[in-house]
Amino acid sequence: MNFSLDQALSGNAEDYVNDPSLEAAWAIRCYENARLHMSLICSCNPKYLKLSENDDVLYEKFRSVFPKLNVGLVDETDLKSNTAKDTWREFLEVNANLVEDHNSGFLLRLDSKGNYDSENTILVVKLQFLAIEVARNREGNNETLRKQFSHKDIPPE
Numbered sequence: 778m779n780f781s782l783d784q785a786l787s788g789n790a791e792d793y794v795n796d797p798s799l800e801a802a803w804a805i806r807c808y809e810n811a812r813l814h815m816s817l818i819c820s821c822n823p824k825y826l827k828l829s830e831n832d833d834v835l836y837e838k839f840r841s842v843f844p845k846l847n848v849g850l851v852d853e854t855d856l857k858s859n860t861a862k863d864t865w866r867e868f869l870e871v872n873a874n875l876v877e878d879h880n881s882g883f884l885l886r887l888d889s890k891g892n893y894d895s896e897n898t899i900l901v902v903k904l905q906f907l908a909i910e911v912a913r914n915r916e917g918n919n920e921t922l923r924k925q926f927s928h929k930d931i932p933p934e
Contacts, residue, residue, distance in 0.1 A: 803882060807900070811884045811893040814910070819926050823919035831875040832911045838875075839908040842868050848909050849889045849918040853899060869904050879904040889918040892926060 817826060829835065842864065846855055855861055873879045883906035884898045891897040901909075913919045 807882055807884050818919045819923055823914040826914050828907055828911055835875055836911045848912040851887050876904050889913050890921050
């Protein structure tokens with residue numbers, strides 16, 4: 778029996794289960810994005826790195842909504858507290874058109890001076906990742922990482 782997307786979305790959520798192969802593919806994609814990002818910021822001056830076509834607009838809008846957010850050392854509550862969730866939700870809705878696949882999952886380093894590892898990463902959506910990483914690049918936070926790590930520190934494929 779074939780169902781339309783509308784039928785599937787209006788169905789009972791309890792009828793759906795997580796597909797382990799889908800979760801694994803999603804986790805692999807997050808890891809690949811993290812590896813690529815680390816490679817980029819370690820191989821060129823991050824201050825001049827463009828992560829999207831709309832970096833300038835994204836940075837301006839991000840800093841107008843989050844002027845005091847310390848992007849160098851992000852606290853999980855800056856992203857996950859009830860107040861933060863409301864502010865981020867509005868930011869993401871208003872700016873969704875700036876980034877393709879804005880809602881896909883990405884790993885974000887909490888401390889911009891650290892590598893991607895289990896203690897220093899949190900799962901965010903792509904638009905959050907880009908907003909914070911563009912700010913880190915513009916504000917010089919990723920320059921420390923570039924000097925600290927080299928290509929040998931990037932995990933192999």
